[in-house]
Amino acid sequence: MDSFAARQACRDGRYDEVLAMYGKAAPDRSWTCWDYYYYAYALRKTKQYKKGREIARAGMIAFPDFINLHGIYCWCLYYLYIQKFDERTQAPEDFRRAVDAILKYSQQGPYTPYALAVWRMVDVLKNQPGQAGLMGSYLCRLDPDQLPDQEKTVTLKGRERVIASDRERWYSLMSRILVKEEKYDDCITLCRQALNYFPQLHHDNDIWFSYRIALCLLRQGRVGEGRQRLENLLKYKQHWILFRGLFFAAQAEGDSAAMRRYGASAFLAGGEFKAKVNFMVQFAQALENMGGYEKMAYFHYLLAKRVRMDQHWKVKAELLAKTDSYAFPEPDRQELMDGLHRFWMDEKHAGQTRHKGTIEKILPGSKAGFLREYGGNQYYFRTASLYRVRPEEGEKVTFYVEDFFETGKEKPAHRAVDIEPVLLYDKK
Template sequence: MNNSSQLKQEKKLYDSSKYEESLDLYEQLFNENPDDFNIGDLISYCWAIYQCQVKNFTDENELFEATELITELIPQADLNYSNTCPYTFSVMKVLDLLYGKKEYYNMSYWLDKLNPVLLDETRNNYKGRLYRSKKEKYYDYSSKSELECAEWNSCIEICNEALDSLNEFTNNSDTWYRWRIAKSLKELNKNAEALEYLNDVLEVKKDWFVFKEFAENYHILNENEKALNYICEAILTSDPVNIKVNLYCLAYEILDELNQEIAFRHVELCYLLKVESGAQIPDELEDLMIDEDELDKNQLIEEINNYWSDFKFKNREQEYGTVKKYFEDKNFGFIINNKDESIFFHKNEFKGDNVYVGQLVSFYTEKSFDKSKNEESLKAVCIRGE
């Protein structure tokens, strides 16, 4: 059988889903006569490699070696005109693995093998969930890895390229590109520029770490009054305290010149949280000679939260009322204030465990939005039983 006939036979084996047999024959023939392979034969050979050693890999080293071989045998196809490409699919498989393991330093080698211009923007909808296109995933992986590897300028460049070239963004990915730009600008001591990007981020994401980022930039700019406002917002979110460890350290730094007593409560809580998690204690915390046996974490949290609640509402009028309705299974209810107005509240705004109908309370109000009525409304916050 001549080489052309053998290649056709191997293609038939592949088309019959006999991938292992197909790959064995492709490897044998390629080792004997590589010059007999045209581009179509090489692509078929690469598909066999992909099916056997990449798609459902069990050995990471084999995955890397197989993908390396594929990228040597064929070029990256333009997925704007072609539906499939073993080159792209394989490199993406490697990147998925490295990203999942947070091996950011190893990603740049594989990212450099992809030309984003040749990646498509087709997004798949599976069971009602929209998934990123390959082009968007490339920019996500690339910008994240550059940020984690402290390549600030490169991160900014990639994020701007993504914002300029992508036509659609999945799960607010455009916000994450702006977030990474802001983080990079802060590291480059361009804090005023960082704040401009953070303002865009805040329109979409009001998470504690966004407020913390504002506070850090204002602190660096010696605008500590503004920094305190954002620390306040960050601390008063309902997120678990254990993920806010560094926030409490930042609060300590800024408050130390204003109120040393409450500042020290923050650093004590930071210390307790680090001990609790088994994290390494920085020298500056060790030097404070904090005795964790003398501290009560819950008491510290309550004291700190009360301080920031008072700080937040210090120039606002306190209201009084009665809990009129409370739906325990849904953790929300309504308060009737002294003006006979019904104000919505959520359980997590109560400064205490007990909530019951008829309870006298003090509270403040903030603007909210009633989705059921499609109109602006008020909600009660910082609620205390009287």
């Protein structure tokens, strides 16, 4: 075989000539390592990945020290088994073997499928329960310092969105896994590195890195430090997970009133109940232990049971035993949700003033607006804070006022939250 002619043809992009040169001959001892290389290279360039993998593999066996074939072999594996792998319809064995082979025969770099294979494996494992440890072992195969740190622009549903760089994504996923593996000092160090390195973070990662630091502090018994950090984060984002963290901090300090306040706030904050189903049980157990809240404990157990049934999830025997252990008549769904909502509102706003007013203006897009207290101030609100209230001007409402921090400002502003119709109280 004329490997010199094959090299020139590959350089000129005349891959059909290379295929014609080698296609009719079976590899034998007369083939040099470069014969295997140029034939496999041409096969890859013409998207004949199955044959390209076969020839590259044969060359690797014949010339084990010739590493030039490794890149072609790995790219063929990537296109054959990884790029379009669908875990819903395809068996994972070939996929996993291909990923592991790529990690064995290539190195992380801009011209290899190494990082692509790891990220695809991480995406697959992320959707499988109980795989955090395995996902972490694959993430550890990546050197974050070699990952690009430029943010990406993608098109989703016809709109352009800016998403995190691969390096930021690595820090985000790795810090979550370190929490699950109870490696708290490592997680704190990693999160602080991320907060110091990236000039701008995406997807609220500035909040979530700080949250994980606080969570690690709580689990290390440094409750005061963790609670303070969580309370500071609430100034900028009212996410239910932050309230859940403060519930655990209050539980560690034996502060029952704060436990009820933060637990109630977690359920009133945005987020689907199916994401909070385990916390419902934890909160119900806490209410049981406090004494005097048996009915509300039962209501939380019952909600957890119904959410699991709605999602067609398994209902554990312990949860069934809890709901069966109470003598209260079982409420219908509306009665259950009304009772829980009133309890959550009372506990979240215990000791606070409930104001009355009128929706004065709805801003374009209908996601926010302003309302005015009777004879008093005007307050900004988000329509997500409306409960059984139409986002229309003139609606009479009750509401509470809370501080919040606008981006770039050090002094808090005021906004209306937990907005309900006046008639909800007048009827009572």
